[in-house]
Amino acid sequence: MTATPAQPYSPSKPRAHARDRAHAPARALADSLALVALPLALALVLPAAFAGGGTRRWFGGRAEGQRAEAQAAKDAAATAFYELDSAQRDLRISIETIRAVDDTPAARRAVSGFEAVGRRIDEASSQYIDAVDAVDLDRDDLEAAAASRARTELTRAKDELVRVKQELDRFAEGLGPLLGKAETQLARLAPAVERARQALLAASNALDTARESGLRADDLAARLAALAPELTKLNQGAGRHGVPLTLERAERVSREAEAVRAEAQRLPERAAETDHRLVSLRTRAQALTTRSEQVEPILSELRRRFSAACWQDLQHVPDQAGEHIRQAEARLREAQAARDAQRWPDATALLSTARALLNTTDEAVSAAGDRLTRLNAVQKDPQAEIDRTRFAIRDAQRLAMTGRSTPDPRHARPLDDAVARLERAVVTLEGRHPDYWHFLTETEAVRRAVADVVARIREERGAGR
Structure with a gap:
């Protein structure tokens, strides 16, 4: 022997x-x-x-x-x-x-x-x-x-x-550990290869179904065709390519084929979603065109009633809004062409660009109208803004003193600064041409600073400090 x-x-x-x-x-x-x-x-x-x-x-x-x-x-x-x-x-x-x-x-x-x-x-x-x-x-x-x-x-x-x-x-x-590991991999091999074959078959069937509905799905067909050599190697078996490599190949083929199948099944839904987004964004572009035409009258009123500091940063809004809308409409035309050619990734990317342009335009147009509304309110009753800010400061001061005879300097100092800052903002309202916009931005900044102090106090007490 x-x-x-x-x-x-x-x-x-x-x-x-x-x-x-x-x-x-x-x-x-x-x-x-x-x-x-x-x-x-x-x-x-x-x-x-x-x-x-x-x-x-x-x-x-x-x-x-x-x-x-x-x-x-x-x-x-x-x-x-x-x-x-x-x-x-x-x-x-x-x-x-x-x-x-x-x-x-x-x-x-x-x-x-x-x-x-x-x-x-x-x-x-x-x-x-x-x-x-x-x-x-x-x-x-x-x-x-x-x-x-x-x-x-x-x-x-x-x-x-x-x-x-x-x-x-x-x-x-x-040999126990080595043999156990090897037997585990061998036990996984046959099911993994079979899953890969079934995944490829399911992807092929889903692709056929999509084509029957009039969708070409050329990119998915190309991805599926690229898996054919991998299937050949799987059919040649682990004896030729080794168990670890065959197992890794089977799992990779399963993942990629499953991705193709999922995308092929979603193609009709994706086409409908693309059509819906095209219609929706075109409608929004038209609505923003109408709204942007109202920005110039708003700016005229702002110039007539308030100081230059209240409206100078909005001067570019009409021109910028018009340019962004034109760019968005161009991207929508390109997205329609990509959808007709069934280039779905391109269509999706173009629609996203158009939406971003319209969002920027919407914010700019809305900012002009909001500016006029807020300036009108503070011009009519500035005390309401002052009281609102003082209430926030006093509430924070009460929280800082809860359970203490003297406030923690880390909390008292920023709150004292907030009081001083509010007083300085109130002074800017005096004079013939008050800078109401500066006043509003200062009071907002004071309230944010006070809110930060409140959050820090609660965090420290929650941690037991």
């Missing part, structure tokens, strides 16, 4: 070979006697036998006892040989499993370790075969000394086979 035998050695073969060799003369003699008449055979054989002139030597007691002991040793050695052979066969399957799945240094060490144990098995097996072939225990003229020597050699061979078997068992126990 070798570490990787083409035809594993059978422990019965040495015994059968020796037995056949011992029995060959007896069979030849029987064939010869069959040709001679029985009376003549009796006449030739019986007198010689009774006269003690025959060539066969007869042994009794001690020789037969030694033969039996040697035969028992031979049988024990054969059992040990068979158990070692079976264990090696089983372990070879495990090693091949690891080799097929794992190429890590640990796996390579396991393979080389198995080869080393295989060489020890070869040596022990050779010793056993030599011991079996050394003496034919079935010979009629076997001497007691020869039988004793055979028993000793067979016992020694059996002991060596047992020792090597124990070494093989210890080596097999150390």
Whole structure:
């Protein structure tokens, strides 16, 4: 037996070979006697036998006892040989499993370790075969000394086979983690490959359905076609490409095919959504065109009633609004062309650009109207804005003093600053041409600063500080 035998050695073969060799003369003699008449055979054989002139030597007691002991040793050695052979066969399957799945240094060490144990098995097996072939225990003229020597050699061979078997068992126990990992990957392999095939089939069917509804889906068809070589490699199997690579390829194909299937199924919905967005954004562009025409009258009123500081930053709004609307309408025309060509990513990107332009325009146009509304309110009753801001400051001061005899300087200082800042803002309302917009922006800034102090106080108390 070798570490990787083409035809594993059978422990019965040495015994059968020796037995056949011992029995060959007896069979030849029987064939010869069959040709001679029985009376003549009796006449030739019986007198010689009774006269003690025959060539066969007869042994009794001690020789037969030694033969039996040697035969028992031979049988024990054969059992040990068979158990070692079976264990090696089983372990070879495990090693091949690891080799097929794992190429890590640990796996390579396991393979080389198995080869080393295989060489020890070869040596022990050779010793056993030599011991079996050394003496034919079935010979009629076997001497007691020869039988004793055979028993000793067979016992020694059996002991060596047992020792090597124990070494093989210890080596097999150390393969547990590697073998478990390899078997797990092998168990995943077939289902993963099947999932990949099914995902490709589902993607192909979804693509056919989309085309039947009049959608070309050329980009999806190209992505699906790019997976064809991967399917070919999957069909070639892990034996050619390796288990880890095949498993990774199957999972990647599944993901990409599933993405194609999902997009193909969503194509009708995507087309309808694109059409809806086109109509909606065109309507919004028209509405903003009408609203932007109202900005100039608003600016005129602002110029007439308020100081330049209240409206100078809005001077660009009419021109900018018109330009943005024109750009948005151009992007919408390009988006329509992309939709007609079923270039869905391009159509989506163009619609997003048009929407962003319209959002900017909407904010600018709304800012002009909001400015006039807020300036009108503060001009009519500035005290309402002052009271609102002072209330926010007092509320924060009460919170800062809760549970304390003196406020924390970290909180008191910014609140004192807020009070001073509010007073300075109120002063800007004095004079012939008050800067109402500066006043509004200052009071808003004061309220934001106060809100930050309140949030910090609550955070600190929530943390137990």
